Amino acid sequence: MNGTEQTNPISLPSERPGVLMWVFLFTELLLFGILFTDFAKEKYYHYAGFSAAAEELNLILAALSTFILLTASLTTALAYNAVREKRNDIAFFLLAVSVLLTLFFAVNRIVEYGQLTDMGLVSGTEEMVKRSEGENIFFNLYYWLNIAHFLHAAAGIVILSIAAWLIRRSAEKTNAARLLMNTGLYVHTVTIIWLFIFPLCYIIG
Amino acid sequence: MIEKSTAQNIQLEYGRYILMWLALVALSALSIALSSFVRGDIQIIAVIAAAVIQAAILLVVFMGLRLKDAIVRFFIGFILLYLIFNTVLFFLTPAAA
Numbered sequence: 001m002n003g004t005e006q007t008n009p010i011s012l013p014s015e016r017p018g019v020l021m022w023v024f025l026f027t028e029l030l031l032f033g034i035l036f037t038d039f040a041k042e043k044y045y046h047y048a049g050f051s052a053a054a055e056e057l058n059l060i061l062a063a064l065s066t067f068i069l070l071t072a073s074l075t076t077a078l079a080y081n082a083v084r085e086k087r088n089d090i091a092f093f094l095l096a097v098s099v100l101l102t103l104f105f106a107v108n109r110i111v112e113y114g115q116l117t118d119m120g121l122v123s124g125t126e127e128m129v130k131r132s133e134g135e136n137i138f139f140n141l142y143y144w145l146n147i148a149h150f151l152h153a154a155a156g157i158v159i160l161s162i163a164a165w166l167i168r169r170s171a172e173k174t175n176a177a178r179l180l181m182n183t184g185l186y187v188h189t190v191t192i193i194w195l196f197i198f199p200l201c202y203i204i205g
Numbered sequence: 206m207i208e209k210s211t212a213q214n215i216q217l218e219y220g221r222y223i224l225m226w227l228a229l230v231a232l233s234a235l236s237i238a239l240s241s242f243v244r245g246d247i248q249i250i251a252v253i254a255a256a257v258i259q260a261a262i263l264l265v266v267f268m269g270l271r272l273k274d275a276i277v278r279f280f281i282g283f284i285l286l287y288l289i290f291n292t293v294l295f296f297l298t299p300a301a302a
Contacts (some may be wrong), residue, residue: 019276026280031258037291059237066233074226075265081218188268198233199252203240 021182025189027157028152032193035145039200042137049134053142054201061112065103065105066194069153072101073191076160076184083180088167090178095164102157109150115139145197152190159183225266232259 037089043050120127121139128136163183236255239248264270270277 022276022280026283029284033287033291040291059240063233063237067230070226070229070233073263073267074222077222185268186206188263188275191261195233195256195259195263199236199256203236204249204253 021185025185026111028189029193032148032196035043035085035141035148036130036196036200039141039145042134042141043204046132046134046137049132049136050138052132053121053135054139054204056116056119058112058115061108062198065108066198068101068105069110069191069194072098072105073188075101076187080180080184083167088170091127092168095160095167095180099157099160099164102153102160102187106150106153106157109146109153113146142201144147144203149190149193149197152193156190159186225262229259229262285296 072138075094075098079091079098082091082094083089116122116139123136123140123143128139159179160183163180166179219267232255236252239251243251
């Protein structure tokens with residue numbers, strides 16, 4: 001079956017996202033931007049502590065997370081293209097893949113936080129008392145950045161799932177199409193934020 | 206019914222998305238490789254530059270950001286100023302501590 005033979009095609013009301021969506025994404029970037037600034041400043045003052053703390057992080061898991069999020073962004077973008085072609089079944093499949101990838105990302109993050117917790121690298125533990133001030137600051141900022149991003153990714157899973165469900169049902173056609181466009185913007189923003197967290201914490205740190 | 210030219214454009218976009226995804230993965234791999242071979246300020250500049258290029262690819266290709274929109278120009282200008290401020294803060298803050 002080709003795209004033009006699909007039943008209940010979703011028509012796009014507009015190819016442009018609203019200004020409010022951009023404002024929302026801008027505030028998201030601003031929130032993380034403040035944390036990045038703080039990270040950069042503290043790293044300058046505690047260079048040795050930050051370098052020592054970063055050695056404890058799992059670069060392989062973080063690299064895997066990067067790959068997963070980039071692929072989730074790709075499948076979401078492809079899903080939007082599929083909707084434009086009125087191939088709703090393909091769009092649903094691609095969105096389902098995006099949901100699974102983002103879930104995999106969340107599990108991957110939880111595994112890494114678990115490893116750090118097992119090592120006692122959490123604020124208030126005896127292990128952290130033994131560590132330098134720089135290492136303590138690094139891990140505090142690391143958790144702020146990563147948990148804030150994790151919550152955004154979790155919200156992304158919910159939004160992607162709703163978009164997939166609406167497209168599957170083809171109910172509220174116009175709203176589903178607009179939701180998919182805005183969902184894509186949100187998912188890509190979450191990926192962009194991670195693309196800065198990854199080098200800051202795992203490579204430069 | 207989809208116009209033929211529109212359908213062809215959409216087909217082209219599938220290929221472009223996959224090509225850009227490969228570029229994004231390659232840039233991430235480059236960042237990781239740099240962490241092994243380069244140290245100091247050069248590493249910081251190279252890795253941040255790779256992240257900025259990746260973000261630009263996502264914004265322009267995946268998010269369809271167009272410079273012609275005034276609001277987008279305003280946001281980009283603000284973000285560029287912020288990045289400059291951050292870079293200055295990162296490299297030039299006197300080490301008081």
